[in-house]
Amino acid sequence: MTRQVIAGVDESRESRAAAVWAACEASRREVPPRLLHVRAWCTPVSSGASESASRRPVALRVLRAAEQYVRAACPGVRVASEQAEGPGSRALLSAAEEAAVLVLGFRGLSALTGFVLGSVARAVVARASCPVVLVRVGRAPDDRWRYDARRAGVPRAGGRDVVLGLDLNDPCDEVIDFAFDAARLRNTGVRVVSAWRAPSVLSLGPGEVGLIDGPQWSEERRGFQSAVLCTWRDKYPTVAVTGDIVEGRASPPLVRAAAEACLLVVGRRTREEPYVGTRTGPVTHAVSRHARCPVAVVPHS
Structure with missing residues (x-):
């Protein structure tokens, strides 16, 4: 069907x-x-x-x-x-x-x-x-x-990209695929925004491989983001991809990026409880309240 x-x-x-x-x-x-x-x-x-x-x-x-x-x-x-x-x-x-x-x-x-x-x-x-x-x-x-x-x-789409909020701690195929497919349907690109918080001490890098300090963190995240997106670049060869790594909370840069976007895509983790009320994550709540473009909330496991 x-x-x-x-x-x-x-x-x-x-x-x-x-x-x-x-x-x-x-x-x-x-x-x-x-x-x-x-x-x-x-x-x-x-x-x-x-x-x-x-x-x-x-x-x-x-x-x-x-x-x-x-x-x-x-x-x-x-x-x-x-x-x-x-x-x-x-x-x-x-x-x-x-x-x-x-x-x-x-x-x-x-x-x-x-x-x-x-x-x-x-x-x-x-x-x-x-x-x-x-x-x-x-x-x-x-x-x-x-x-x-x-x-x-x-x-x-007015020449505007699809913006994808990508959590590098939990990159989900359903969310990424929705954003890339939306860009393909609109003949536009995907702008991927990932946020990180600088650690005050040595901590595990993305993928929990190796101990790194604060100055290395941004470059490690950028490399990890590129690796995550490699498969999707191959699957959607006509979709241009740009990546942003920003320090701090995820919602402010996503809201800023949405001002120049045709669509903002974020994920929502599904819950097994029969009744979960109206709770969503803080990023979903913030972007749905402040983004200037349509917001797609994609459920994922």
Whole structure:
């Protein structure tokens, strides 16, 4: 079964942006986008059948409006849509089981306070089995990935790279592959950003091979990053790769790099517990709140 690109939609501007992003991504992957509206996404679901039935026309109106918005932005794209009922996170997590990518919108605030990720989106990001892309309504960068009908229906990336946040202590194939494939689909490059903290004493280098001191650490990390990426350069020979090694916490340089990116890709470790709440790692939390471009959160073991 071909996995679809699914966008969760409601009546917000943010979800319309997510729907357009999903349509662009689906066009790149040569699959139809699918719009999903969850009835009572933000309100409790009543047990009464009559109330449930009364909400169906509203849901249908939301889906039709989203479809029209996508078709206006992406002429020629065929859009599938459906509605579901129940708690929003549960319905979206169920949809994620069938998706290649799940796309959600989130609300922008000021440059000082960052962006708000609602409780439903937080739960989905923390628990989804597929990559989740968070799209916001913003300024010019949003237009960089709008549909370009003049290029045979291939959405453009605006010349901006895909940025990959790569943890050299735990480089995960799923995250790296998603970033390189996204760059391939966009005919652009990958900028890999890895952070490190200078040790105050002798410590193990990357790969836990040998004791090195602080001045050697950056070069060791750079060499290890290059070695990790060697396989992916061979697998994606058309994707140009640049690497950055920065000292300190990972989130600030990733947020800075995202200002000039078409997509930021980070990983999220999956958990075996049946319920993990809405917890994500500090890097995922920071970049989803402050990055100026769409953010892809890729689950990995």
